Amino acid sequence: MLSEWLDQALDGRASAPREGRLPGGRFRLLAPGVLELVPDVCAADARAGVLSVGIHGNETAPIELLGAVLARLEAGLLRLGAPLLVMLGNPAAIRRGERFVTTNLNRLFRRDLDEAGDEPDRARALMAEVDAFYGRHGSLSPLHYDLHTAIRDSRFPRFVVEPFGETPTPPAQWRWLAGADIQAVLHQHRHSWTFSHYSKHYHGAAAFTLELGRALPFGANDLAPLAPMGRLLEALVEGRAPAGGDPAGMAFFRAEHELMRRDPDFRLCFPDDTPNFTEFAPGTRLAEDASAGAFDVGETPLSVVFPNADVEIGARAALLVVPSPPPT
Numbered sequence: 001m002l003s004e005w006l007d008q009a010l011d012g013r014a015s016a017p018r019e020g021r022l023p024g025g026r027f028r029l030l031a032p033g034v035l036e037l038v039p040d041v042c043a044a045d046a047r048a049g050v051l052s053v054g055i056h057g058n059e060t061a062p063i064e065l066l067g068a069v070l071a072r073l074e075a076g077l078l079r080l081g082a083p084l085l086v087m088l089g090n091p092a093a094i095r096r097g098e099r100f101v102t103t104n105l106n107r108l109f110r111r112d113l114d115e116a117g118d119e120p121d122r123a124r125a126l127m128a129e130v131d132a133f134y135g136r137h138g139s140l141s142p143l144h145y146d147l148h149t150a151i152r153d154s155r156f157p158r159f160v161v162e163p164f165g166e167t168p169t170p171p172a173q174w175r176w177l178a179g180a181d182i183q184a185v186l187h188q189h190r191h192s193w194t195f196s197h198y199s200k201h202y203h204g205a206a207a208f209t210l211e212l213g214r215a216l217p218f219g220a221n222d223l224a225p226l227a228p229m230g231r232l233l234e235a236l237v238e239g240r241a242p243a244g245g246d247p248a249g250m251a252f253f254r255a256e257h258e259l260m261r262r263d264p265d266f267r268l269c270f271p272d273d274t275p276n277f278t279e280f281a282p283g284t285r286l287a288e289d290a291s292a293g294a295f296d297v298g299e300t301p302l303s304v305v306f307p308n309a310d311v312e313i314g315a316r317a318a319l320l321v322v323p324s325p326p327p328t
């Protein structure tokens with residue numbers, strides 16, 4: 001039943017039951033690709049957790065990982081102990097195996113969004129579901145893991161982006177993420193209007209964008225390196241504290257600058273296959289843009305994350321980051 005939910009959301013069928021029982025609770029299908037799991041009783045460490053996957057349609061490993069966790073719950077190998085909102089971000093893009101259909105959904109999560117179109121409509125629907133979910137479970141700490149994979153290789157294949165926001169991240173999160181074999185953390189330096197930023201900015205949630213390896217088609221993913229992350233998701237389902245790790249084992253960075261594409265002729269001055277977190281020395285030319293001019297590294301070396309010269313005009317073409325002290 002639950003496992004049917006993913007297939008149903010992807011092929012547009014409406015045949016799967018809209019609600020039903022699960023070990024320890026029940027599920028409710030709230031909207032296409034939006035499922036709430038409601039426990040009979042909350043366990044001691046329950047959070048009100050939002051788990052989103054497929055915000056970018058070509059990022060399939062998190063969909064497979066979450067599908068496996070739901071299958072274990074349905075099979076009785078796990079017992080529901082916390083409310084969870086499970087969201088399949090952009091079903092139309094997932095069906096096409098593309099990052100997005102018309103525009104990048106992960107830049108649209110703001111309450112004053114007034115654009116028209118399929119992705120803006122989807123962003124509004126997802127925001128409304130998140131608002132209602134946190135409202136229903138206001139006595140529990142809000143949490144949001146938005147699971148992605150990256151276009152390029154990375155010096156740290158598994159890393160998280162901590163969105164900018166007023167609410168400090170609870171220290172336990174660093175232990176949880178280290179225990180899930182996350183290798184690096186990147187603190188955003190300004191509002192980014194991503195889905196994880198939405199939950200942090202408007203709801204004070206502990207929220208992250210998690211990058212879990214490289215973006216590959218369904219069936220081509222090696223889920224073995226994601227087993228510790230799978231165990232963290234299972235702990236969230238059961239409402240228990242997961243096995244923690246030592247945050248000192250993770251590398252910490254903060255964003256220093258965003259390279260924006262201002263012109264159709266924008267180009268990055270390094271090879272397309274440059275891995276995330278590659279460091280460039282002072283004086284290196286990183287980008288040329290007919291409108292904004294060239295960007296050269298200043299006195300401090302900068303590492304590049306998410307380089308993509310092919311983004312829409314006005315969008316971020318790379319994050320430039322520097323090492324930062326671990327949180328205290």
Ligand SMILES: O=C(O)CCC(=O)N[C@@H](CCC(=O)O)C(=O)O
Binds near residue numbers: 307
């Ligand atoms: O590999 C890439 O270039 C993109 C991977 C990706 O989709 N990353 C997210 C990060 C969101 C954030 O900054 O929190 C995105 O670009 O939306």
Ligand SMILES: [Zn+2]
Binds near residue numbers: 056059149
């Ligand atoms: Zn993504």
